[in-house]
Amino acid sequence: MVKEEIKEGKTYYQCEVCLFYYKTRKLAQECEDFCNKYHACSTELTKHAVQF
Numbered sequence: 001m002v003k004e005e006i007k008e009g010k011t012y013y014q015c016e017v018c019l020f021y022y023k024t025r026k027l028a029q030e031c032e033d034f035c036n037k038y039h040a041c042s043t044e045l046t047k048h049a050v051q052f
């Protein structure tokens with residue numbers, strides 16, 4: 001289940017498996033689906049992850 005988190009007034013979406021943050025729920029959901037299925041991250045998705 002993608003987690004919503006507000007940081008510095010902006011909403012980010014977190015993949016609960018790998019704990020990366022994304023700017024859109026769609027990306028976080030895709031990441032989580034991938035993580036759950038393959039137990040690994042997709043570099044295609046994690047390159048969109050937000051760094052804090």
Ligand SMILES: [Zn+2]
Nearest residue numbers: 015018031035
């Ligand atoms: Zn993930």
